[in-house]
Amino acid sequence: MKTRITELFSIQHPIIQGGMQWxxxxxxxxxxxxxxxxxxLTALTQPTPEDLRKEIxxxxxxxxxxxxxxxxIMPTIKPVPYEEYxxxxxxxxxxxVETAGRNPEPYMPTLKAAGIKVIHKCTxxxxxxxxxxxxxxxxxxxxxxxxxxxxxxxxxxxxxxxxTTQKLTIPVVASGGFGDxxxxxxxxxxxxxxxxxxxxxLATEEAPVHHNIKQALVDADERxxxxxxxxxxxxxxxxxxxxxxxxxxxEKQPKHSFSDIQHLVSGIKGRQALEQGEIxxxxxxxxxxxxxxxxxxxxxxxxxxxxxxxxxxxxxxLNNIIE
Amino acid sequence: MKTRITELFSIQHPIIQGGMQWxxxxxxxxxxxxxxxxxxLTALTQPTPEDLRKEIxxxxxxxxxxxxxxxxIMPTIKPVPYEEYxxxxxxxxxxxVETAGRNPEPYMPTLKAAGIKVIHKCTxxxxxxxxxxxxxxxxxxxxxxxxxxxxxxxxxxxxxxxxTTQKLTIPVVASGGFGDxxxxxxxxxxxxxxxxxxxxxLATEEAPVHHNIKQALVDADERxxxxxxxxxxxxxxxxxxxxxxxxxxxEKQPKHSFSDIQHLVSGIKGRQALEQGEIxxxxxxxxxxxxxxxxxxxxxxxxxxxxxxxxxxxxxxLNNIIE
Numbered sequence: 001m002k003t004r005i006t007e008l009f010s011i012q013h014p015i016i017q018g019g020m021q022w023x024x025x026x027x028x029x030x031x032x033x034x035x036x037x038x039x040x041l042t043a044l045t046q047p048t049p050e051d052l053r054k055e056i057x058x059x060x061x062x063x064x065x066x067x068x069x070x071x072x073i074m075p076t077i078k079p080v081p082y083e084e085y086x087x088x089x090x091x092x093x094x095x096x097v098e099t100a101g102r103n104p105e106p107y108m109p110t111l112k113a114a115g116i117k118v119i120h121k122c123t124x125x126x127x128x129x130x131x132x133x134x135x136x137x138x139x140x141x142x143x144x145x146x147x148x149x150x151x152x153x154x155x156x157x158x159x160x161x162x163x164t165t166q167k168l169t170i171p172v173v174a175s176g177g178f179g180d181x182x183x184x185x186x187x188x189x190x191x192x193x194x195x196x197x198x199x200x201x202l203a204t205e206e207a208p209v210h211h212n213i214k215q216a217l218v219d220a221d222e223r224x225x226x227x228x229x230x231x232x233x234x235x236x237x238x239x240x241x242x243x244x245x246x247x248x249x250x251e252k253q254p255k256h257s258f259s260d261i262q263h264l265v266s267g268i269k270g271r272q273a274l275e276q277g278e279i280x281x282x283x284x285x286x287x288x289x290x291x292x293x294x295x296x297x298x299x300x301x302x303x304x305x306x307x308x309x310x311x312x313x314x315x316x317x318l319n320n321i322i323e
Numbered sequence: 324m325k326t327r328i329t330e331l332f333s334i335q336h337p338i339i340q341g342g343m344q345w346x347x348x349x350x351x352x353x354x355x356x357x358x359x360x361x362x363x364l365t366a367l368t369q370p371t372p373e374d375l376r377k378e379i380x381x382x383x384x385x386x387x388x389x390x391x392x393x394x395x396i397m398p399t400i401k402p403v404p405y406e407e408y409x410x411x412x413x414x415x416x417x418x419x420v421e422t423a424g425r426n427p428e429p430y431m432p433t434l435k436a437a438g439i440k441v442i443h444k445c446t447x448x449x450x451x452x453x454x455x456x457x458x459x460x461x462x463x464x465x466x467x468x469x470x471x472x473x474x475x476x477x478x479x480x481x482x483x484x485x486x487t488t489q490k491l492t493i494p495v496v497a498s499g500g501f502g503d504x505x506x507x508x509x510x511x512x513x514x515x516x517x518x519x520x521x522x523x524x525l526a527t528e529e530a531p532v533h534h535n536i537k538q539a540l541v542d543a544d545e546r547x548x549x550x551x552x553x554x555x556x557x558x559x560x561x562x563x564x565x566x567x568x569x570x571x572x573x574e575k576q577p578k579h580s581f582s583d584i585q586h587l588v589s590g591i592k593g594r595q596a597l598e599q600g601e602i603x604x605x606x607x608x609x610x611x612x613x614x615x616x617x618x619x620x621x622x623x624x625x626x627x628x629x630x631x632x633x634x635x636x637x638x639x640x641l642n643n644i645i646e
Contacts, residue, residue: 001645002643002644002646014644125544125545143479143481144477144479145479145481145482153545153546154467155545155546155611155614156467156468156479156480156481156500157481158468158479158480158499158500158501158506158509159468159500159545159611159612160545162503162505162615163545163614166615176481177479177481177482180485182485182513182514183481183485183513185512186481186508186509186510186512186513188640188641188644189505189508189509189512189636189640189641190505190506190509191505221448222448222476222478222483223476223478254577288478288479288482289482291482291486292482292486310645311645313512314637314641314644314645315642315645317511317512318512318637318641319637319638319642320325321324321325321326321337321637322324322633322634322637322638323325
C-alpha cells in the first residue's frame with residue numbers, strides 16, 4: 001500500500017505503532033520496523049537520556065528499517081530533562097519523532113534543524129491545525145476510543161478523522177479504535193493516510209508485557225475499558241478491573257480529592273500489572289479495540305494480515321458494491 | 324451501489340433515513356424514497372393511529388417507491404395504543420418497519436405474518452444478536468455519535484459496527500455519525516451493508532423543521548452536542564444550547580431530581596424549537612455529525628452526492644492506494 005505516510009516515512013505499510021509508556025522498547029519497535037511498519041520507542045520509558053541512547057542503539061542493531069522515538073511532554077512533579085532526551089535522539093541519528101502531550105513548538109527548531117520528521121499526536125481538530133501551523137510533517141489524531149488520554153471532548157474517530165483531514169494539508173494518521181484491516185480501510189476512506197495502533201500491538205508475541213495482559217485483551221469485550229481522571233480534566237481510558245472500578249466509585253463522590261485515589265493509580269502498580277501480569281492489581285491503559293482482539297500473533301503476522309485483508313476489502317468487497 | 328440492504332428493501336442506494344420524532348413526516352420520507360433511498364415515517368409523531376393512516380396515505384401519493392414506518396416502543400406515562408398503530412401499518416400495505424426502544428419480539432408474529440420486513444434499531448452488540456434471534460431481517464446499530472439515545476455503553480461506530488457485523492448473519496446498517504460519502508465507505512469497510520442518517524437529513528430542504536435549525540447544524544462544530552439524562556440511565560445526545568447546558572449543570576449537582584429539569588426538557592418546548600426555530604428555547608436532539616454538515620441541499624442532491632462521491636473514493640482513492 002502506498003500513501004503519503006508510507007512515502008513521508010519511507011515505510012512499506014501505512015501502520016504505526018505509537019509510543020506506549022513501559023511497552024515501546026527495542027524488541028517491539030524493531031519487530032514493527034522489520035514488518036515494514038513504523039514503531040516508536042518512548043523516550044520517557046527510559047529512566048535517563050543515557051538509557052534512551054542505549055535503547056536506540058539496541059533497536060538499531062535489531063533492524064535496519066526506519067523507526068522513531070516518542071517524546072511526550074507532560075506536567076510532572078519531578079522535572080524531566082526533555083532537552084537532553086532530544087539531544088540523544090538527534091545524536092543517535094533518529095529521523096522520526098512523535099511528539100505528544102502539549103504543543104511541540106518549542107522543540108521544532110532543534111528537531112527540524114536535525115532533519116527530523118515530526119508527527120504530532122493530539123486529540124482535537126484545533127490542536128491538529130496548530131500542529132500543522134508550527135511545522136509538523138504529519139498529525140496523529142487520537143479519538144475517544146483510544147487507550148490513555150482521549151482529551152475531554154469525547155469525539156470518536158468517525159467524526160474526528162474526516163473533521164481533521166478536511167482541515168489539514170499535511171498527512172493525518174488515524175488513531176484510537178484501530179486493530180484490523182476493516183479499521184485501516186475505514187480510516188483511509190475517512191481521509192487518513194494510515195493508522196496508529198497501540199493496544200493491538202500490546203497483544204502481540206513481541207510486546208514486552210506479561211502473557212496475562214495479552215490474554216486479558218483477547219478475553220475483553222468492547223465494554224472492558226473505563227475512563228478515569230475525568231474530574232481532574234485529565235481523562236484516561238484504562239482497562240476495567242477491580243482497581244479502576246474502585247477509582248470510578250471514589251470519583252463519583254462529590255467531595256473526593258486526588259489523594260483518595262492516588263494509591264490506587266500509582267505508576268509503580270500499573271507497571272507491575274503489565275510486567276508481572278497482575279491484571280487486577282493496578283491501573284493500566286487499554287483502548288476499546290480490545291473488544292475486537294481475538295489472538296496474540298507475531299508483529300509480522302499481524303501487519304501482514306492487516307495489509308493483505310485490507311487489499312481484499314478494497315479489491316473485492318468494495319469494488320463489488322459499486323459494480 | 325448494490326448491498327444486501329439495497330436488495331432486502333428493493334432500494335437503489337444503501338442509505339436510510341431513520342425515524343425522527345416530529346420530523347419524519349410525509350414530505351421528507353417521500354423525498355428520500357424518490358431519491359432512491361429508504362425513509363421511515365415515525366408512527367408516534369402522529370397523535371393517533373388514524374392520523375398515521377392519513378400520513379401513510381399522503382406519503383403513498385407522493386412516491387411510488389418503498390418506504391417504511393418506525394415504531395418505537397418506549398415507557399410512557401400515558402399508555403400508547405401500539406397494537407392499533409401496528410394494525411394501521413399493516414392495513415396500509417407498509418412492507419418495512421423499523422422497531423426501536425425495546426425488544427421487538429412481541430410484535431414479530433403479527434408483522435411477519437403480514438409479510439413485513441423488520442429492521443431493529445439498537446445500541447449494543449448483545450441487543451443486535453437478540454434481534455437476529457427473534458427473527459428481524461436486519462439491524463441498525465447506533466453508535467455513541469448518534470442523536471437521541473446512544474445507550475449507556477458509549478461505544479462508537481468504529482468499534483460497534485465491526486463488533487456487530489462479525490457476530491450477525493443478517494445485514495447490518497451503521498447508524499450514528501454518518502452524513503457523507505467518507506462515512507458510507509467507512510461503514511461498508513467495517514462490514515455494514517448501508518448507513519442510517521438522521522441529523523444529516525434534518526439539514527435538507529425537505530425536512531419539516533425551521534430554517535434556523537438547519538442553519539444551526541451548518542454552523543455547529545463537532546463539539547456542539549451534549550449528553551443529558553445520564554443520571555437517569557436514559558442518556559440522550561442533544562444540541563448544546565443554553566437549555567441543555569443548564570440541564571447538565573443541574574445534573575452535576577449530587578442531590579438533584581428529575582423534577583428539577585422537567586420544565587427544561589419538556590417535549591412541547593423541544594417541538595417548538597424545531598418548528599419555530601427557537602434553537603435556544605428547548606432541548607432538541609442532534610448528532611455529532613453536525614460538525615461535518617456544511618450546507619442545506621435537497622434530499623435528492625444529498626443522496627446523489629453521497630453515492631457518487633462514495634464510488635469515487637472506492638474507484639480512485641482506495642484502489643490507487645493498493646496499486
